[in-house]
Amino acid sequence: MxxxxxxxxxxxxxxxxxxxxxxxxxxxxxxxxxxxxxxxxxxxxxxxISDLPLRDVTVTERGGLRIGALVRMAEAAAHPKVRTLHPVISQALELSASAQLRNMATIGGNIMQRTRCTYFRDVTAACNKREPGSGCAALEGFNRTHAILGTSDDCVATHPSDVAVAFAALEARVHLLGPDGERSVAFADFLLRPGSTPNREQALRKGELITAVEIPALARPLKSGYLKVRDRQSYEFALTSAAVALHIRAGVIREAKVAAGGVGTVPWKLPAVERHLIGERPSKSLWTQAAERAADGARPLEHNRFKTELLKRTVERQLRIVGGTA
Amino acid sequence: MSPQPQTAVGAPLSRVDGRLKVTGQAKYAIDHDIAGVVHAVIVDSSIGRGRITGIDTRAALAQPGVLKVLSHLNAPVLAYLPNPLAGMAGERLHVFQDDKVHFHGQPVAAVVATTLEAAQHGAGLVKVTYEAEQPSTDMAGAPGDEPLKYARGDTDKALASAPVRMEMTYRLPRNNHNPMEPHATIARWDGEKLTVWDKTQWVVGTQTELATVFGMAPESVRVISPFVGGGFGSGLRGWPHVIIAALAARDTGRPVKLSLTRKQMFFGTGFRPTYEYGVRLGSDRRGRLTAMTHDIRAETSRYETFLEYTMVPGQMLYSMPNVSQEYRTVPLDVHTPLFMRGPGYATACYAIESAMDELAHKVGIDPIELRLRNEPEEDESSGLPFSTRKLRECYAVGAREFGWHRRNPGPRTTRDGDWLIGTGMAAGVYDAGRQDAQASVRLDADGTALVQSATTDMGPGTYTSQTQLAADALGLRMGKVTFRLGDSLMPYAPPHAGAWTLASVGSAVQDGCDKLRKQAIKLAVEDDKSPLHGADPDTVVVSAGRLYVKGNPSRGETYRQLLTRNNLTRLETMGSFTRPTGPERHSLFTYTAVFAEVAVDARLGLVRVRRMLGVYDAGRIISPELADSQALGGMVGGIGQALLEHTVIDHRDGRIVNADLANYLVPVNADIPDLKAIYLDGDDREVDPIGVKGLGEIVQVGVAPAIANAVFHATGRRIRELPITAEALL
Structure with a gap:
């Protein structure tokens, strides 16, 4: 140190x-x-910044859910509003890390967390994210846990957060405070794909502070949930994961919010899957057909080829779990 | 059999050191407070093979608190007297003696500083330059050494004529021990005497290592290790960091603390080597084996050849006239492996027991029935009778308790929602070893006893089991007996390994305590002031510190009364166990049958163990509570081996890419289901005078193949490579 x-x-x-x-x-x-x-x-x-007043979970006037940046993961997961409005958030949090870490780590810190790529974390290895221009050891190295979506020739590291996948699915906004005042950024724009500058990970300006993450008001009833596929059953990052929220009325899917984790350089929103679902009636074949689109554009590497198929099956499974097979 | 009442032995007692451990008072290596201590941090090689061309220490030395940067450029020439390790040909790594880099992570320098933080920061500031060469770390395709060979009969001929022939290759990855406690050492010189507090499974071994490296008499080195936070074999040799700590202490004239980081544990201590294990077998149509060949390849370093007993199970587990084996080490640019729980046997039994399951499926016979048909009457590798071999009973008890015969024999026939359910079983074997050991016993006039031996307790409960043996042999309550270990000044004990500590040290403790009790009885019956005067010594027993005539409890007195009246402050004696010399008269092994039920989500590639049962033929059980701790821990280790554990090397430069516990996965609580252990009644006096056969190693043998066989039964897919992960099952 x-x-x-x-x-x-x-x-x-x-x-x-x-x-x-x-x-x-x-x-x-x-x-x-x-x-x-x-x-x-x-x-x-x-x-x-632990003492700053950013620890509230509130329902906004417009019916959104605002989670303060300093709310601990464990607090957010257990919060009655989070649990009832967005089970997908609670589940993603509770499937993350360990109890001890969830008691310490905050929501703002969670979405800021850096990749688990082992080459990034080993200062003697080449890593463009850590040391721009030094190369990417993972590209031709051991890349079983790396990304298949949103990658570039400079970086294939995944974003490790679970709850960020839920935020991406639900189209959350990140509230920021800087010297020039407040602004908010769509979650999809907040975390950056690596491109040729993998060292730039968030759309933050110098000295800007995350104050909250806000989930917009969504049509109700909304069923949601998070599925995490991993080698062991606790305290491990996802091989693949899926956050799904469905608004089904009169037997028809009116809104679908779907994102995947463990596969992207950022939490991976799946608009093609969502489009396939909207206006349809839940069925086993619908889940299968929709999930077929989950890995569109995937660029697998030597050791993570299995993720392409596993991702489709993960999304399919979670669509069934949330949407039922009726 | 001891005439003494057995009240402590066999009782389900908690660990005598449990309170110290859970209240944080047990002092592990790094915990000892040594006045004036400074800290050392190792700088690891960032290349996998080559030469150090320069070490720039200026930035490190400029840091406040940094005292010294040690490397081959300034380290003294060390003696490195010949000190061959058992089973290890070649020459150990010489620390800081030249510019050669043999493997990625090799210590190339060490920074000594007044604070840990300064040493850590200083280590990061040392700039090492190299002339790198391409290392070879991938065993696949790499040339092997001349093989060790074994043969009986004519396997080629037998295979050619066998009605059923099968050929499979199994692959096992490198595993690291990863005990909870990192390896750590404190070294202090007092003139020419060296004292070391070390995490080790053998204080005598570390003492010998230091003595030969520094060219000293062993008596000038004292090694202290009262608590060891897990080992699984990683503490069975003196590693380079132990030498570095002693070197740094000598160089700076200050006591030095040195702990490996978790990452450094992956290349600073040993590992279970990568294996390829090829099997060819022949049988008749009823599953009776006629021949088996074993083509074994295992990684080793270029500077040492590491061998373990991988060939044994193939020679004696099943009856067959024709066996041939070749065991080839493959030298690579890696550091040297070392024994890891169930060494050799766990590897061989994964291959053999998987092959047996494949044969059972092929010939359409229940896997247990197949094994019964191939059960030998004697050890066919030596022609010796078995001392005890209750494998048939292991199968019978296991099958009954597990509900084996309720299974549908067909693979992929049982489903529970998204989960395919399967059951599997495997046999296991491990040698029932024992080694020379000694223990001192002292009984004080206040009726308390102190028993000591230079052994170790890395977790199996040596403190507790030895106290139990001593308490019964002396006729004292558990609380009146203190057992101490982990100091090279104590009477000799063998390495804490091979599951032989109880057999070896326990027999020495039994011997010493029996002798001391008899000494006290003799004193009493010859003492005309004793109520026991004139009694037949063979009729006197001791219980709760009181000597009395068996059948006439009113005639007696306490140790305290006896010693006080005779103006004795204490009685002392030395117990010993000597391994029988000359050829063995029996084949000595411990056995297990392991049963597993798994659920496999075949769509998502997930394997979850639902329940496991191990049945053990391990001789006498001294401490049932601790036996369970061993057995369940071994099953957990086996679950890791089967499903999770895999040290990954980037062959481009020899770097271990998952050298931490976030990426080298071991089971967590959520992965551990209902585990159960059953011990068959046993008492094997051919092995040792206390009738135990050892449990610590066998408990990991057979676990991985039982799980792999259950995965096959669940899915119909045979995965011949560990660990079994999602990509293999999709």
Whole structure:
């Protein structure tokens, strides 16, 4: 770990000021501290934002659900509003990490977490994300857990978050606060695909702070859920995952929100699957046909070829679990 | 058989050191507070083969607190006297003695600093330059050494004429031990004497290693290791970091603490090697084996040839006239493997027991019936009778308890929603070893006893089981007996390995405590002031610290009364166990039958173990609670081996890419279902005087093939490579 200075922000304004001076925000620290120990991250200044008033879960006037950036994963998962309005969020959170980590890690930190690519986390390996221009060791290396969607010749690392997959599916917005005031960004625009600049991961301006993630009001009734496929049954990242929310009225799917995890460089929204579902009646064959589109555009690597088929089956299974087979 | 009442032995007691452990008071290697200690951190090679061309230490040395950067450029020439390790040909890695890099992660420097943080940061600032060569780390296609061979009969002829012939190749990946506690060492020099607190499974081994590396008399080195947080074999040799800690301490004149990181555990300690295991077998149409060939390849380093007992099961587990084996090590640019739980046997039994399952399916016979048809009457590799071999009973008890005969024999016939359900079984064998050992016994006039031996307790419960043996042999309550271990000043004990600690050290403890009890009885019956005066010593027993005539409990006195009256502060003796010399008269092995039920989501490629049962022929069980701890732990290890564990090397540069517990997966609680262990009644005095056969190794043998066979039964798909993961099942 490289030496660093540490300050605790008493209020939002002082946090932003410290951020403007190049300070890195830290809350639960469950990703950043690990990476500092590996010297992957070498911040000079850490700004602890744990005391900022960003810990509320509220229903907005327009019927959206706003989750404060400092709400702990465990708190968000257990919150009655989250559980009843969006089971997919609760499930994604509860299938993440371990109980200890969920008690520390925050929602804002969760969507900021960095990839688990082992070459990224090994400072002696080539990694364009960590050291632009150094190359990508994963491309021709051991890439079983890597992405098949949204990849570039410079980076094939997955975004590891589960709840971000649910946020992507539900078309959440990320609320940001910077020196120039507030703004909000669509989730799909917040996390960036690697392209030729895999070191740029979020659409954040210097010193900007995430204040909340907001799920827009969605047509009700809405059934939703999250399926995570992984080698062991707990405390592991997804090989593939699927977040599905369906609004079914009079036996017809009126709205479908579907995204996949474990397969993309960012949480992977599946508009082709959604389009295939809307206006149709739930059936086993519908789930199969819709899921056929889940891996459109996939570019598998040497060790993750199985993910293409596994992704389709994961989406198919979760459509059935949420939508039923009637 | 001891005349003493057995109250502690066989009782389901908790660990005597349990409270210390759960309250954090047990001191593991790194926990010892040593005055004036400084910290060392190792810098690992970032190439897989080649030469160090330069080490720039300026930035590291400029850091406040950094005292020294050690490397081959400034390390003293070390003695490295000849000290061959059992089963290991070649020459050990010499630490900081030249510029050669033999494997990725090899220690190339160490930073010593006054704080751990300064040492860690300093290690990151050392700039090492290399002349890299292409390493060879992929066993597939790499040339092997001259093989070890075994043959009986004529396998070629037998296979040519066999009505049923099969040929399969099984593959097992490298596994790492990954004990909970990282390897760590504290070294302190007092003049020419060296004291080391180390995580080790053999204080005597570490002592010998340090003595020969530094060219000292073993008596000048003391190794202390009272608690070991798991080992599974990783603590069976003195690793380079132990030498580095001692070197750094000598160089700086300060005691040095050095802990490996989890990542460094993957290349700083050994591993279960990668194997390819080819089987050809021949049988008649009723499944009676006529021949089997075993073509075994295993990775090793270029500087040492690591061998384990992989050939044994193929020679003696089943009856057949024709066997041929070739066991070839394949030297690669990797570090040297080391024994890992069930070494050799677990590997061989995965291949053999999978092959037996394949044969059972091919000839249409129940897998248990097939094994019964091939059960030998004697050890066909040696012609010796078995001391005890209750494998038939293991099958019978296991089948009954598991409900084996309720299974539909056809593969892919049972479904539960999205899950295909299957059951499988496998046999396992491990040698019932025992080694020379000693234990000192001291009985104080206050009626408490201290028993000591330089053994280890890496988790099996040595502290507890030895206390149980001593308590009964001395006739004391458990709480009156203290057993100490883990110090090279104590009486000699063999490596804490091979599941022989109880057989070896336990027999020495039994011997010492029996001797001491008899010494006390002799004192009493010859003492005219004792109520036992004139009694036949053979009729005197001791219970709860009181000596009395059996059948006449009122005639007696306590140890305390006896010693006090005789003005004795203590009685002392030395117990020993000596392995019988000369050829064995019996074939000595421990056996198991393992049963597994799995559920496979064939669409998603998920395998979940639903329940497991192990039945063990392991001789006498001293401590049933701890036996369960062993057996269940072994099953957990086997579940990992079958479904999760796989050390992955990037062959481009020899780097281990999953050197952490987030990427090297071991089972978590959610993966562990209903596990059950049954121990057959047993008492094998051919193995040792206390009748135990050892349990710590056999418990992982047979687990992986039972699961693999269950996966076949569930899905109809035979996966011949571990671990069995989603991509193989989709």
């Amino acid at each position: 490289h030496p660093f200075s540490f300050t605790k922000a008493a209020d939002t304004r002082s946090a932003l000021a410290a951020g403007q001076r190049g300070g890195r925000y830290i809350a639960g620290g469950t990703t950043l501290v690990d990476l500092m120990r590996e010297t992957v991250e070498r911040p000079e200044t850490l700004v602890d």
